[in-house]
Amino acid sequence: MFERRTTIIRDPKVLTFEYVPQELIHRxxxxxxxxxxxxxxxxxxxxxxxxxxxxxxxxxxxxxxxxxxxxxxxxxxxxxxxxxxxxxxxxxxxxxxxxxxxxxxxxxxxxxxxxxxxxxxxxxxxxxxxxxxxxxxxxxxxxxxxxxxxxxxxxxxxxxxxxxxxxxxxxxxxxxxxxxxxxxxxxxxxxxxxxxxxxxFGRYSQRELRDIVSSRADMAMVPGTIDDDSMELIADIASEWGDARFAIEMLEKSALLAEEDGKTEIRPEIVREAKALTYSTITESKLEQLDLHRTLTLLAVTRCLKDDAYVTTGKAEKTYHIVAEEYGENPRKHTQFWNYINDLNDLGLVHTKVQGDPDGGRTTYISVPDMPSKVLRSKLEEILGR
Ligand SMILES: Nc1ncnc2c1ncn2[C@@H]1O[C@H](COP(=O)(O)OP(=O)(O)O)[C@@H](O)[C@H]1O
Ligand SMILES: [Mg+2]
The missing domain is CATH 3.40.50.300 (P-loop containing nucleotide triphosphate hydrolases)
Structure with a gap:
């Protein structure tokens, strides 16, 4: 039942977490x-x-x-x-x-x-x-x-x-x-x-991620089993966070999915499927790493969002105060709240965009990409409950 078809992966350990490459490209x-x-x-x-x-x-x-x-x-x-x-x-x-x-x-x-x-x-x-x-x-x-x-x-x-x-x-x-x-x-x-x-250590660019993925593919996979477009796509997706772990996980998942389907080559469609599988585990590990007030800030954002696509930072900050008090914490000051939002944005956990108002001011809108806010909210409440 679990016999592996080794049509694509030649050396599975090269794709694992513990593997340390001989050379770290771009480092x-x-x-x-x-x-x-x-x-x-x-x-x-x-x-x-x-x-x-x-x-x-x-x-x-x-x-x-x-x-x-x-x-x-x-x-x-x-x-x-x-x-x-x-x-x-x-x-x-x-x-x-x-x-x-x-x-x-x-x-x-x-x-x-x-x-x-x-x-x-x-x-x-x-x-x-x-x-x-x-x-x-x-x-x-x-x-x-x-x-x-x-x-x-x-x-x-x-x-x-x-x-x-x-x-x-x-x-x-x-x-x-x-x-x-x-x-x-x-x-x-x-x-x-x-x-x-x-x-x-800065985030990797798309080009750098491409080089990392391509060298890992050379070491781990049968030659000619992944095309350039697929590697390009993996690098594109991972470059949103500059995260090589995400890139390598997508490479591995793509290879496993392709083998599972009896294919002899990884194509972009498989990469998209692998992205969906990989994304949720990456998000979870990022959530676990947030400190208390960043977790509270993100929880406030998800609570405001409900079914809306965007929430303003003003509204999110008010909710953050309520949420902080709920968990027995003193809410941090306005500038600190902004830092939290920026950090969450850097981590790819929220997405912010600035828009001009009719009255000449500027408002920042926050959204949560790729994951339903309800799911995210309950995960955060679970983490905070521990
Ligand atoms: N420059 C690089 N060249 C090759 N592989 C890399 C490079 N940077 C990261 N990786 C691989 O990406 C994954 C994540 O890297 P890791 O060192 O665990 O990141 P961090 O500790 O910063 O979270 C590991 O599998 C690692 O081998
Ligand atoms: Mg590490």
Whole structure:
């Protein structure tokens, strides 16, 4: 029943989430910044920290992983004791579980309970010092951890290198996050982070997405099974968000749908079908990543919309005040509300357009693309209910 017809996909793992390509196309600048920042770590052992910031699907995780893997190869050729560990802070969203996953990298038998955060920090330190390592810790989706008030762990890790004897051991941090992290930190942490080097990841253009899709298709699929128009279309659709994850998922879904239909080639019609399938999962993962007030703002928009195509920002803002109070929150100020709307627009969760009024003013209208506002509304209420 589930025998796969391998008419199109040659290597399914290349289309999975975990796959890290040898080369990240159009991320040469970011790689270069990382190499510059971390050269001293490799050469003399001093610690470094970097913040990789950008929207979903802009290659932050893949770049961080590729970079660490490349550093490891270089270090092992030169006989430099280096290592790296990646922590997904969405899956490990408390200080203890984030620390545990670092310790398990060295000692898989370490008990998962019974030790305090400071004991675990000491254990981690012992592992690093015993091996005289230059360790790189990647805290992926660190915003999730910080949102839960775990900034202290980040602070402790960044202080790891103080008061240690051996100058050749160190712990370096690569923190990966979406844009809106800094405003969430308290003053003390902000001053720590201000000194951290930021590497920015912008949304991919249509051309860039096309190159990414085409190179992934070359690696994953039987030659000649996807035409140029289909790749062009995938890039067009994904360029609305500049999101490579969406593009690769559409490529994968298109291939699976085509195989399911017994076709030997992906055509644009299949891509459109794949878009419909992919869109809802992408939207959901974006919703999960919104912070509280952006979620409340979006909920307010969906409540105003009902059956209308558009709602004015004025009306949406009034509803936002009501919604915020309903959830026991102080509504944020007008300028902040505008930021939220702009961010939601950037994420593709709402669409805004500005129109002139008869009396010479300008009004901004908000709509929700591609998903019925009722469906979106109930998803948001479910998320807020948790
Ligand atoms: N420049 C690139 N070249 C090739 N593949 C890429 C590139 N950028 C992203 N990808 C792929 O797109 C998907 C999403 O990238 P990811 O690094 O997870 O994004 P982010 O962490 O910014 O949300 C992954 O499958 C990744 O391999
Ligand atoms: Mg990521």
């Amino acid at each position: 040469e600048d970011q790689m270069k910044s990382l190499r510059m920042l971390f050269r001293p770590v490799v050469e003399s052992g001093g610690p470094q920290s970097a913040f990789l910031i950008g929207p979903v699907g802009t290659g932050k995780t893949a770049t961080a992983r590729r970079f660490c893997m490349d550093v490891m190869r270089h270090a092992s050729e030169k006989g430099i004791p280096m290592d790296y560990v990646t922590v997904n802070c969405r899956q490990n969203n408390t200080e203890s579980s984030a620390l545990l996953s670092m310790i398990w990298h060295f000692d898989p038998g370490y008990p998962d309970r019974g030790f305090s955060v400071s004991e675990m920090l000491r254990t981690l330190k012992r592992h690093v010092e015993k091996r005289r390592l230059r360790l790189m810790v990647v805290l992926d989706e660190v915003d999730v951890l910080i949102k839960k008030g775990a900034d202290d762990l980040v602070y402790q890790l960044s202080r790891f290198n103080e008061e240690k004897g051996d100058p050749s051991t160190s712990l370096s941090l690569i923190m990966v996050s979406q844009e809106h992290i800094l405003e969430r930190l308290d003053q003390a942490s902000i001053s720590t982070f201000k000194r951290v080097n930021t590497v920015r």
